Amino acid sequence: MSDEYVSGPLTDEQIKFFREQGYVVVPGLFSKSEIKPITQWVEEVEAWPETAGKWMMYFEQTEDKQRLLNRIENMLPYHEQFNALAAGEKMQGTCGQLFGEPATLFKDKINFKKPGGGGFESHQDVQAGWAKYADLHITVLITIDKTTIENGCLEMAGGFHNRGLLGDEWTPLDDANIAELEYEKIEAEPGDAVFFDSYAPHRSEPNRSTSPRRVLYYTYNAASAGDHIAQYYADKRLSYPPDIERDDDKEYVYRV
Ligand SMILES: O=C(O)CCC(=O)C(=O)O
Ligand SMILES: [Fe+2]
Numbered sequence: 001m002s003d004e005y006v007s008g009p010l011t012d013e014q015i016k017f018f019r020e021q022g023y024v025v026v027p028g029l030f031s032k033s034e035i036k037p038i039t040q041w042v043e044e045v046e047a048w049p050e051t052a053g054k055w056m057m058y059f060e061q062t063e064d065k066q067r068l069l070n071r072i073e074n075m076l077p078y079h080e081q082f083n084a085l086a087a088g089e090k091m092q093g094t095c096g097q098l099f100g101e102p103a104t105l106f107k108d109k110i111n112f113k114k115p116g117g118g119g120f121e122s123h124q125d126v127q128a129g130w131a132k133y134a135d136l137h138i139t140v141l142i143t144i145d146k147t148t149i150e151n152g153c154l155e156m157a158g159g160f161h162n163r164g165l166l167g168d169e170w171t172p173l174d175d176a177n178i179a180e181l182e183y184e185k186i187e188a189e190p191g192d193a194v195f196f197d198s199y200a201p202h203r204s205e206p207n208r209s210t211s212p213r214r215v216l217y218y219t220y221n222a223a224s225a226g227d228h229i230a231q232y233y234a235d236k237r238l239s240y241p242p243d244i245e246r247d248d249d250k251e252y253v254y255r256v
Contacts, residue, residue, distance in 0.1 A: 008097025009090060018098055022161025022200030025186055029090055029193035030142065039144050039190070041082055042110055042214055045075050054078060056233070056242035058254075062116040070117060073109045073242075074233050082108065086218050090193075095138045095220040098195060103220035104227050106130075106137055110144075113204075113213040119152050121172035122181065122203040123256040124161075125219070129169060130198055133228040134221035137198035143188040144214040151213040152205040154194060155183035161199040170255045173201055 010018075010026065018024040030038065046069065050057050055078055060070040076083045086092060086105050095103035130137055147153035160166065160181065167177035181201055186194055196202065198219075207213050221228065237245060246252060 008094050010094055010097055015098065018195060018197075021156075021158035023156045023158065023194060023196035023202075025188070026094075026193040026195065027189070028191055029094075030191035032191060035142075035144070035191040037081070038085065038142070038216070039214075041079065042144055042216070045072055045079060045082075045110065046112070048072075048078075050242070050244040052242075052245050056237070057244065059243050060118055064116075066116065068114045068117055069112050070114075071109060071111050073107065073236075075110070076105075076108050091140050091142075091218050092220060094195065095140060096223075098138050099136075099220075099222040102223040103138070104223045104225075105229055106133065106219045106221050107217075107229060107232055108219075109217040111213075111215050111217065113152055113207045113215075115207055115210050115212065117152075117207045117213075119205040119207075120203055121256075122157070122174070122201055123172050124166060124199050124201055125256075126165065126198040127167065127169050127171065127173075127256045131169075133232060134225035136225075137219050137221050139196055139198070139217055139219040141194040141196070142216040142218075143190055143192045143194075144216060145212060146190060147186070147188045147213055147215065148209065149185055149187065149205070150207075151209040151211070152207045153188065153213070154186045154215070155203050155205075156186060156194070156196060157181040157183050157201040160201050161197040164199065166201065172256055 014024050055075045056073040058071040059067050076086055092103050167173045
């Protein structure tokens with residue numbers, strides 16, 4: 001890490017916590033008045049039509065056969081304000097502070113987790129094939145809706161990010177990989193952020209409440225590791241295309 005690139009919104013204590021635990025919660029990174037327009041932008045993109053070749057919309061089927069919007073990725077080229085937000089001090093700047101050098105965007109995503117929407121088994125994000133693009137990624141989660149145990153808040157296992165891959169790529173972690181993980185359930189208010197390392201194990205439960213649990217995720221790599229967003233999405237369109245781009249006769253399974 002270079003010593004020159006040290007400015008940013010995080011305190012020394014927050015940086016220390018991130019280095020030790022692999023994540024850090026930053027309450028109120030965005031104020032209540034800042035999070036309002038961001039919530040409106042989330043609603044705008046949610047209303048976009050499914051369109052092949054552009055933003056990437058993924059759906060899930062609930063047990064009672066409802067088709068729910070689960071996630072949108074790659075919306076920045078089509079949304080000026082989200083694009084500006086991603087390049088701003090609070091997200092790109094803070095990730096740069098954590099990398100110790102400027103950060104470059106790697107991917108952007110909204111997870112909607114609507115009522116009845118599924119959870120995520122324990123994993124490290126690097127298990128989704130990210131090591132092909134850079135050694136390390138840092139993701140920032142921005143809370144849109146208050147997250148609770150009932151609606152399936154993010155759960156982070158601290159202190160395991162410096163042990164490399166804990167399991168296999170494309171396969172969730174289980175006790176056979178590592179039994180001693182302990183999770184902090186991160187209940188958060190709109191505007192609160194969580195920064196986490198691509199090797200930090202995390203998971204979440206389904207949404208058992210009656211309202212959506214929407215969170216934004218922006219992921220960065222160190223600028224010196226290159227600019228991979230275009231290649232990442234080109235690869236993803238082939239390996240795991242959004243619903244509208246799928247072949248009817250193929251089966252697609254979400255892995256991690
Ligand atoms: O939004 C969540 O609850 C977790 C999502 C997650 O870990 C992921 O998409 O990689
Ligand atoms: Fe994840």
